[in-house]
Amino acid sequence: MSVIQSTGYPIYFQNPGYKALGDYLRNNRFSKIIILVDANTKRDCLPLFKQKFGLEFAYETIVLPPGEEFKNITTCVEIWEELSRINADRKSLVINLGGGVITDMGGFIASCFKRGIEFVNIPTTLLSMVDASVGGKTGIDLGTLKNQIGLFSNPAMVIIDYDYLLTVPKRELKSGLAEIIKYGYTFDKTLWETIHRFEDIDLNEVNELIYKSIDIKNEVVKTDMKETGLRKTLNFGHTIGHAVESYFLDSKEKENLTHGEAIAVGMVIEAYFSYKLNGFPLVKVDELKSFVKNFYGKVEMSKNDITSIIPLMMYDKKNVSGQVNFVLLKEMENCIWDINVHEDLLLEGFAYYAD
CATH class of the missing domain: 1.20.1090.10 (Dehydroquinate synthase-like - alpha domain)
Known part of the structure; x- marks a missing residue:
């Protein structure tokens, strides 16, 4: 499938996306790469990502508990503190591997940390593929009120891989x-x-x-x-x-x-x-x-x-x-x-x- 060019970033489909990501990492020489997942995507999707990507690179993994109830400012603060603990800087990259909660919140976290670091979205659910990962919206909930806090911020790229759907209930x-x-x-x-x-x-x-x-x-x-x-x-x-x-x-x-x-x-x-x-x-x-x-x-x-x-x-x-x-x-x-x-x-x- 051909690449879809969005507002300042490309949306890749299947294997060409992993090649593009490899080129992007080689060309930018990030000081640190962080893969943001929840417990489910760490178990079900991270091994598939590593197999598909095929490129050996050093990275840190930050794992969130799964669920909409964790899409809040408390979780963001915990992640910002973890990013600081591992010495992430303005030349770091966040790869959001997960559903809509991960791509929405991961984009928000990256866009605010150090006034903004680069991030890549790899949606792993049907909902996040057709909605949350495209369009530049990032954000979190305010209590139980949906997506009240956030900003527009584009990822460096989006990779859509249908094989992740095999892991989805x-x-x-x-x-x-x-x-x-x-x-x-x-x-x-x-x-x-x-x-x-x-x-x-x-x-x-x-x-x-x-x-x-x-x-x-x-x-x-x-x-x-x-x-x-x-x-x-x-x-x-x-x-x-x-x-x-x-x-x-x-x-x-x-x-x-x-x-x-x-x-x-x-x-x-x-x-x-x-x-x-x-x-x-x-x-x-x-x-x-x-x-x-x-x-x-x-x-x-x-x-x-x-x-x-x-x-x-x-x-x-x-x-x-x-x-x-x-x-x-x-x-x-x-x-x-x-x-x-x-x-x-x-x-x-x-x-x-x-x-």
Whole structure:
């Protein structure tokens, strides 16, 4: 597959990425190389990376505990202290090998340390391949509020290697598929037409969708890097989805949802808003709801849950002057953004999902 050129950095696919990384290390002579992983990717992905890369080089490994709950400033401080302990300097390089938590937080850590050191993203989950590793966003959560602290900072390169997906649990693969569904509804309906046939995850088919999804996101980002207009469409399903994800993450009585499971709920409800406000075809809303419930399972939310979820939307990054803004559909592949939804319709949307 050909290289995708993003805003100041290349996105490589499969083995050419490792060759490019080898050339990059030889040409830059970094004083220290740090590979940032979590416990899972250290076990499952680091050996594969070393086998695929094939180049002998000295490096330090920093291992994080896995999970969204560790994507916070406390973890960052611990990593900065570790970088200082091992004498990392401004000529050091961080290689982020992992899912969205690792690439988001690793990019943030590298971009702040010594006012910024170079980093490379090697995403190992479907979600991080099609979303978190591309676009220059880095960041961490504030408590349970998603991605509240961060900055735009580009990696030196991104390497996409589908073989890492063989290490990913099925639930996490399904989570990543939700972001591809988003691209299908907002930019390329052929993606949705392919996914709509899925009864289960088929990596052979998914691999064909990854390149197209990255290409879509990259073209959007090149047009609107700082999310002032078009890039907002990439948040379809996320205003509600992030609030649902945060609520379940904070609840002691409920099992955490994956990012994709929460975003799938958000897409169904926001597609319903699109039907009510923009005349988006109800048949496409029903189609999405049916698939989401069959594929991900129904997320049970009581009236009390919903009452607690709605205020969390106030922390969405797209909001302006205290107004919750949504990305809604007019038709397949046609979105509008900065749309306010009345609370009565919010409740109606949750009721539609629950029905």
